[in-house]
Amino acid sequence: EVQLVESGGGLVKPGGSLRLSCAASGFTFSSYSMNWVRQAPGKGLEWVSSISSSSSYIYYADSLKGRFTISRDNAKNSLYLQMNSLRAEDTAVYYCARESRISGGFDLWGRGTLVTVSS
Amino acid sequence: DIVMTQTPLSLSVTPGQPASISCKSSQSLLHSDGKTYFYWYLQKPGQSPQLLIYEVSSRFSGVPDRFSGSGSGTDFTLKISRAEAEDVGVYYCMQGIHLPRTFGQGTKVEIK
Numbered sequence: 001e002v003q004l005v006e007s008g009g010g011l012v013k014p015g016g017s018l019r020l021s022c023a024a025s026g027f028t029f030s031s032y033s034m035n036w037v038r039q040a041p042g043k044g045l046e047w048v049s050s051i052s053s054s055s056s057y058i059y060y061a062d063s064l065k066g067r068f069t070i071s072r073d074n075a076k077n078s079l080y081l082q083m084n085s086l087r088a089e090d091t092a093v094y095y096c097a098r099e100s101r102i103s104g105g106f107d108l109w110g111r112g113t114l115v116t117v118s119s
Numbered sequence: 120d121i122v123m124t125q126t127p128l129s130l131s132v133t134p135g136q137p138a139s140i141s142c143k144s145s146q147s148l149l150h151s152d153g154k155t156y157f158y159w160y161l162q163k164p165g166q167s168p169q170l171l172i173y174e175v176s177s178r179f180s181g182v183p184d185r186f187s188g189s190g191s192g193t194d195f196t197l198k199i200s201r202a203e204a205e206d207v208g209v210y211y212c213m214q215g216i217h218l219p220r221t222f223g224q225g226t227k228v229e230i231k
Contacts, residue, residue: 035220037168045160045168045211047220061219062120095167103173104215105158111167 002026002108004096009113016086016117022079022096022110030054030074033099035106036081038092046092049081050099086117121146121214125223132202133231140197140226142212147192149216156215159188159197162225163208171210172197204230 008020022034036048049060049070058070069082079096093114097106122145132138148157159172170179172188175195185200199206207230212223 044209044225045162045213045222047222050218050220059218100170100173103158103177104156105170105173105179105213106160106168107170107173107179109167109169 004098004108004110006094006096006110006113009094009115011116011118012086013119014087014117017082017084018086018115020081020083020094020096020113020115022081024077024079024098027098027108029072029077032101033057034072034079035097035099036070036079037095037097037106037109038090039095039112040089040092043092048094051079083115086115088117091115091117120219121148121217121221123212123214123221123223125210125212125226127226128224129227129229131229131231132199132206134203135201138199138202138206138228140210140212140228142190142195142197142223144193144195144214146217148214149192155191157188157190157195158213158215159186160211160213160222161206161208162211163205166208168211202228202230206230 005023033052035050051070067085071080093112095112096110098108100107124143126141148155155175160168162168176188187198209225
């Protein structure tokens with residue numbers, strides 16, 4: 001089955017760190033650019049970061065200001081998001097999303113993992 | 120950053136009736152390669168978003184033909200020809216021509 005499964009979310013104190021993972025299956029993971037998109041409770045979608053298939057190109061939302069690091073391991077079919085210096089406003093469901101090679105849209109999404117930053 | 124503005128922000132539709140959502144971008148989404156990098160997503164209650172329409176008017180695999188997209192440049196529209204109960208959720212537009220990728224605020228659609 002073609003799917004993405006996120007993990008690693010949880011409750012963390014302000015200033016803390018968390019590492020999210022996204023396990024891909026059912027497709028050739030190494031051929032696709034991947035993205036992280038987040039959604040604060042009751043809010044809309046916000047693009048966080050993207051990484052090209054071979055990790056050559058990496059981009060972040062300006063609002064993250066160097067606190068987050070995206071990476072991937074094609075041998076393990078996995079995508080990661082290292083989040084440091086977490087703030088209350090980082091509280092959100094974090095989705096990993098595959099970027100279509102044809103259209104550039106996000107054609108496959110995981111179910112998301114909830115990150116709660118609170119003391 | 121490109122700002123995506125959706126209208127309306129909420130919509131109540133009678134089953135079998137049409138519905139329309141507008142999305143305007145602050146810059147043209149027409150690329151020099153001739154493609155327009157504009158997308159529509161639907162997030163059903165309790166689910167992750169799903170791609171409905173890519174490049175303005177192409178339906179993604181498995182999307183019913185009652186969904187159609189149109190527009191060009193900076194103005195885009197999603198139409199549901201005959202709304203069904205399963206169409207409830209929040210619809211988002213997104214631009215893919217520039218980073219950061221940006222989404223509209225979302226349009227919440229309820230079926231009466």
